[in-house]
Amino acid sequence: MSEATQPRRPIESGVMDPFPYMHPLLKKNYGQWKWHDRLRPGVLHHVAHGGDEVWTVRAGTQRQMDLHTIRKLCDIADQHAEGHMRFTTRSNAEFMVSTEAQVGPLVEKLQDEGFPVGGTGASVSMISHTQGWLHCDIPGTDASGVVKSLMDELHKEFIQEKMPNRVRITTSCCQINCGGQGDIAINVQYTKPPKINHDLVGNVCERPAVIARCPVAAIRPAMVNGKPSLEVDEKKCVCCGACYPPCPPMQINGPESTKLAVWVGGKHSNARSKPTFHKLVVAGLPNNPPRWPEVTEVVTTILYAYKKNARHWERMGEWIERIGWPRFFELTELPFTKHHIDDWRGARKTLNTSTHVYF
Amino acid sequence: MSEATQPRRPIESGVMDPFPYMHPLLKKNYGQWKWHDRLRPGVLHHVAHGGDEVWTVRAGTQRQMDLHTIRKLCDIADQHAEGHMRFTTRSNAEFMVSTEAQVGPLVEKLQDEGFPVGGTGASVSMISHTQGWLHCDIPGTDASGVVKSLMDELHKEFIQEKMPNRVRITTSCCQINCGGQGDIAINVQYTKPPKINHDLVGNVCERPAVIARCPVAAIRPAMVNGKPSLEVDEKKCVCCGACYPPCPPMQINGPESTKLAVWVGGKHSNARSKPTFHKLVVAGLPNNPPRWPEVTEVVTTILYAYKKNARHWERMGEWIERIGWPRFFELTELPFTKHHIDDWRGARKTLNTSTHVYF
Amino acid sequence: MPDKFPESSEFHTLRIIPPAGLHYSTDLLRKMCDIWEKHGSGLIALHGQSGDIMLQGCSSENVQKAFDELNEIGFDLGGAGPALRTSMNCVGHARCEQSCYDEVRTHRTVINGFLDEMHRPALPYKFKFKFSGCPNDCVNAIHRADFAVIGTWRDDIQVDQQEVQNYVAKVGRKYMIDVVITHCPTRALSLNDDDTLEIDNKSCVRCMHCINVMTKALSPGKDRGAMVLIGGKRSLKVGDFLGSVIVPFMKLETDEDFEKLKDFCETVIDFFAENALEHERIGETIDRIGLANFLEGIGVEVDPNMVNHPRTSSYARMDDWDQEVEKWRARKAEAASASEAAE
């Protein structure tokens, strides 16, 4: 702090009590809901044991918003939704209303103001993404940029419920993948070992920490030009980028080496099948701003193959498990290469040790 | 060879052509079978595309037989089964006949001579076992003895088809488990590290080979009483017995340390579920000849829990997967301990990483 | 990379904890906007992947000012670094019929009980809680939390057979079989010839599918509570981990229940603090030392629900088999006499 005044003692209040801010009907029926259905895409209808009903309208936001946008959402809530709103896990805005009659005007208003109404049920909800250049210091590309391009394309699948089941798409701006697993995940994938800026290592880098981070023990201490630095065993390196945050001189970002990879079949819910990680489908896609056309093409190909072929309630990964990976690669006309075969720890458990095959 | 005569040059004929020995109807319809059913337990009925029919009667043998027994089987085949027979994967004898009328007398004859007729369909077929003391130089107990005791008990389940699906039981006389996976497997399990007979190591033991065999690198070369020998890190040792065959002075057999363990749910067939390994249920059972009552009790408890609760066509492991391991341990009243939790390589993949639980 | 983004060293982010369940009044949002207009860039992410309000872009000078004003209207600072992190709970009790425990109370009890670990980072590495009301796991707790609390139930699914028949009448038998019956992971569902449903509740793994499909006909049972899964995280160093079952069921109703949960969290956090290597997530610790040792460390008894299946490898040291059996017998005897006493 630059000022010498006595600093204020923070109130360590922790997680805020939400009840003062919650819509009154939600508060009143807290823990008392009985069933729900959906009026139309983007509109949920919940009925409480006592008979109360509430309608929820869900609308897309960009997550990273300016004050103008947030205030606009507040205006809408004040005019049409009784002064309350919430946000979902996927950064959609939700407005609750006490009568069905309020739904129409609210939906209209949101659409007029450019907030798409949808994201419920078997739709493609908002892409959950990470911050990219805006905030993180290591991104390989601008995740929100990719999201923008994709959402332009997928807008129609957000506002209707025509998918076999909900579709969760995530993007992450480096392999650390703060965006997590997705039915489809679009993640930066580095393809070259870091180039070391030896001049900077000495100054900014805690060398043992960097060495300890490397998952394959590819980093060794070394003397370069008489100064202590690091060296990377390029044969061993799996280009994960983990050394970069603790040591920015490990320069792994680069127009050539920063590619995008698309993964499918991640799932957190325990519905039917157990949760699973997403699996590699395509790597090596060019990081091609501002519209990333190659990425969009792959994503839409996969998405529409799913839409066309999966059965109701099958999530992306469940559909593929049923029809088999051979057929998935056939339907999407994407190549299957040696890179798809796992070689990380426990890889043997991914081999097909049965005669269950697809023709 | 002790004699100095010119040795005979063997004819390297390899695997014998079976057609000269095969029952004529099998030979005639080779590759031309259409469907089958079962007349009664122990009797299969196969129908060929051309209309030929053949009946097969299956009878238990002890696998390790004397000449008298084999000749008795030949007599039966000559009198009742057209002079041919075969053996199954599980050492049962099979006699083929060309008319249904021959089945009755054949069955009767076999039973009279003490060969139980059965082992087909949803029965407990012959226990597949290893040779024990008779032949192998490392057994911890006499597998055929255990088999004998068990088969006395399970005879009734061999001659009827009242199980949910076929039951494959195996026994093995050491952890190497030449008997393989089973719906129920009864295997010797050592519980103490080997005691080394240092006097013998120098003579009989190729030390690097023994050291290389140990799965946990618990064996080191050592000088004992001035002579090169070995030492075992008893903390690391998992008592697997693998060091014993290449180095018999690694004495791992002993009345105290040789216990029996019971495993369930092994499966080779690809029907429905993929093949799986058997899983530990009970260890520490005393090696208690001549009747191994503790083993028999555990095996029958498991078997009858399965018989009572499983659905048609569910193999042991599939039944347990459906009802859950908690319920399996509940129904059998067997203890679940920390030893049931895998800690071998890849153990993490055996953890329940889902909310799928049973109450 | 100060060269490329000259202002980035000045571009601080404030991670602020939102109200549990992300409920806002417009009043609260407007106040927050006003403060951020005054002191920051005006950029706000609602919300970060961990659940923070991320106020993005603030000069070093203004960080404290912004925080002080936000703190005055009720917001507190979120987690960063090797510390307890900001958490999330699903909408649950507030607007969802599947919810099996009070997510807001649980979330606030846990996190607010350990604010020290959040505000004064001293753990080996980050530690995240997440709270989902049922196995649908709408906050991705199983993968994205070191400590996931997920609702479930112990008794039978509640069934309204008339509504089941209505549903079958609407969609047809074939659809019902193909879309509901064959999707039950443990074949616990059987369609009767009169189009009612037979549920083998002992074999039901509480996956939610049938309930999700027939929201009117089926509901979770009445004996509700939560389970705890520990060890979820993304891929750093070892590859991704999903959390695994550590507590298959606990009630979360009485004050005592909540005390118990808090004590348990404390035990786990302490174990983590004392035993994890630097920069190691708790999932990695469990992987390194083995589940059995972890359980012993936190004083939890083994339970078959914790594993997919018992060991398949005979490579294990089991000298003390008999002692372990005795432990199990003692537990069973205790449980039996406790349940007798309760009667």
Next chain:
Amino acid sequence: MPDKFPESSEFHTLRIIPPAGLHYSTDLLRKMCDIWEKHGSGLIALHGQSGDIMLQGCSSENVQKAFDELNEIGFDLGGAGPALRTSMNCVGHARCEQSCYDEVRTHRTVINGFLDEMHRPALPYKFKFKFSGCPNDCVNAIHRADFAVIGTWRDDIQVDQQEVQNYVAKVGRKYMIDVVITHCPTRALSLNDDDTLEIDNKSCVRCMHCINVMTKALSPGKDRGAMVLIGGKRSLKVGDFLGSVIVPFMKLETDEDFEKLKDFCETVIDFFAENALEHERIGETIDRIGLANFLEGIGVEVDPNMVNHPRTSSYARMDDWDQEVEKWRARKAEAASASEAAE
């Protein structure tokens, strides 16, 4: 342990190869008995777990005599030590409607093609083949063979809908759903409202279940052949391995097909001989070097049927992605033009 069993050093076993499929005439058995009565103990195991006739108990002196006489009537010596081992095939073509290839011919072609490896042990360790006619795998090949040949088919399951209806009439709809439909591992079965069966053959994984249950109504398709799985073994050193898919399908009908199989076996055995460490089974070699390298070593192209799913870990070096894509494209183009040429 010569002290405990004083005669054991004299107690040799002869492992003798039986006729493929374990078919005997009484004449052959009697001759074998006579020889063993003359030279051995009279104890015979029919059969050892690997498939040998084990003639147990013979003095050193008599071993050669016994073998010579057995050899004269057509028997040859089985495998032992670091060598190709005696093999087994299921009854298959001889008496089983599920059989998808000629097991006897295949078994004899393969083993008799490599007798040198059996009789003059020079491999890094034991190597076992086993032959099952269909995925029921009646000789346990998937686990108990380094190289398992298992029958399967590529086209559609043959269905007699009338027999399906008869079956449903007999067992009832509920039983049909609970015991057949819900057990299909990939939900490829759907029961029509008229009690006929709809099979999505593209999703069928050839598990055999529905065919096993309804032997009269269903049969494997007509385009039959076999698959190869490599690497099965019991637990030594690493824990148990099941074989994994290396060749998803090959025809086994023409002489040329059998030549191809023999060539492939030779490639695999050679690779094993040259690359396995001492006392290492081929499954361990694959585990050590990775499947992709093994495939390259034996000249087999990758195929998604070889894995349960593609990689989940991003820790991989993929600089040469584009080259690998090119390979795939070239293969596809070749396949396309080959199938065009065939038309």
